[in-house]
Amino acid sequence: MSKPKGFEKPAGVRDYLPHVVTKLRHIERNVLDCMSEWGYRQIITPTMEYYDTVGVASSTSDRKLYKMLNNRGTTMVLRSDMTTPIARVMGSVLKEESLPVRLSYHANVFRSIEEKAGRETEFFQTGAELVGNDSAEGDAEVIALAIASLQAAGVETFKISLGHVGFLTGLLEEVLPDQTIEQEALKETLLNRDFVGFREQLAHFQLSSEQRQELEGLLRLRGAQDICRQATALSSNPRAIASIQHLCKVWEVLEAYGVSEHVMIDLTMIGDFSYYTGMVFEGYAAELGFPVCSGGRYDNLLTQFGRPVAATGFALKTNRILDGVNLLLPQEEAPVLIAYDVNSRREAFAHATELRRQGKIVITEHIEATHRLEPSADTHPLTVKYSQTIRFTDGQIISI
């Protein structure tokens, strides 16, 4: 094992240079402001949590958790999501708090992954949780807020795919009763959005043509509100029926929000966290093949933290939006350079203060320091053109 070189940073993590930070901060601020307008208030939790509590409850697979030992030999993890730490907070410092509680966050989370090109082990999520509301109104509020948040982030064209864990589970239990292995294999293909794989799996199983039809029918259950009716006809399993009825109600509330045009019901949706118990959704931006947000209902997670209440929420995949989406950003302001000699410090600094008061960015430089070549922007990512250069000599402005 060779020692890393001085200039190396670990694989899968990133240095965000100023022009990227500007974009990231723009997303962060606009989305958090949007959530704040909806009554969601920001929370910050620690980077490290106990493995035995938040780590285990997080639904991140064990090999993807970053683990470490603390002074006392207790296993710690770097948080892999924010939903689980917030569940812990709801069961501790906020355990007396009356419900519903609305919380938001912008945080870095960690997943240990094979070092592949382009995969990140540390990345940002910007999200919201509605705790203590078990209704279709609550689910719809969270979806409507996800839509408003994507818009606030600057994502112009996107579609929300909406499904329900209970419908899929009910349907599979009906068609493949007690065949847990087969059920899990099919869920795995759906989780990966691998519909070819799903059909191949079906071909392998011993199924009547009726069973196969019923399961293949699932793949066609993608569209607007009429999917609700079709789905009701597909299954007679009570859990599947209750789930689809709930989804119909959510749709109705989304129509009242005036956002159903952004939503597509997709009953192959299963959600990427094992703690989801009800509706699940993902948001896809027009230009990208992977989701830019995901969310769902998790009515059992808080029970693990001693507070058995329903909850629903979502997170934007902030890094994917940062990298993949063309956002309309305000032009960065170019700074003013004030160059001064030793006899003009007072005047130069006073002028700088005055310009800063007017909201300008001002760099002051002792005059010898300013005789440098203008480098090209290619090899010099920080290079900015000055909007103006003001020179002070012997206490006087000599050129503007």
Add this chain to the structure above:
Amino acid sequence: MSKPKGFEKPAGVRDYLPHVVTKLRHIERNVLDCMSEWGYRQIITPTMEYYDTVGVASSTSDRKLYKMLNNRGTTMVLRSDMTTPIARVMGSVLKEESLPVRLSYHANVFRSIEEKAGRETEFFQTGAELVGNDSAEGDAEVIALAIASLQAAGVETFKISLGHVGFLTGLLEEVLPDQTIEQEALKETLLNRDFVGFREQLAHFQLSSEQRQELEGLLRLRGAQDICRQATALSSNPRAIASIQHLCKVWEVLEAYGVSEHVMIDLTMIGDFSYYTGMVFEGYAAELGFPVCSGGRYDNLLTQFGRPVAATGFALKTNRILDGVNLLLPQEEAPVLIAYDVNSRREAFAHATELRRQGKIVITEHIEATHRLEPSADTHPLTVKYSQTIRFTDGQIISI
């Protein structure tokens, strides 16, 4: 070793509830905005770095570094400061960048400590680095920016103590030549601001009365500009003299900034990082016994990352300001509650959108959910009074 309970978080880390986050975000935003006005642009670096590079260079003692192994068995650390990662960035992605470079950050850093009451292992720093400027002008700019940053954070009354590593080192080398152990022992007491301990150490050493006088004289070298003259008289060591001459120049520039009233020269100052090579300073708020900011010149650190250039910078101790200083904060806005029945969703949501557009915070609740008791704020830290409740029934506003 007992398993942690579900509600427990690790010792030394913190959950920041919304009213605290508001205060923290206020400091963060105002300070970063101030730094931006001075031409300092934000950078974000990874939470994890290689132990062998950033970990070793960080000057955080080994036992205070949080270490962990990655997939490949390489030792990683959670960053213990931001100056060292920025030095790495200057030696890699920014190695072609023309100088000077001005960077700012707001970041959480980690120090593994004995679990004592009130000591934090994860906390925020908000800071700035000026890379590629080796002059007194550069040092003064950083001190003046630290002063502007404290003011932007809302710290009203504070004092900056300014010293120089070279003066102290030169003086000790002059009086106690080659007595490294004694030199280090004296430096340790000064680092801890333990002047009684300093005198006790002196009493233990075999010193002439002249030597003792010279070293005790150090403790009196605290005050305004006239300290420069007194200090020059105290030592004939070339390094000590060059250092004090540099400090006199810094003072002169600070006077031009109009901020010298906030500064006190204190030649017992040594700086809390071993990578400091020149001037060092700490800021003390009126109400607090510990520093709220610290900084200094570190001309050798970047050499370890392949870019031998001078640099100077500082960081606010953001958590101490958050907890210890009474800041003047804008009053948090109380939300409007819109309660609606199933026949009024459209009207209620449209009204909410309109109020949010006007900048109001609006919470919508299905009407059955709003018949809850108003809890007391003591046990319910999130409790907010609504500024207004608007009820919609059958599509009409029935009460405001």
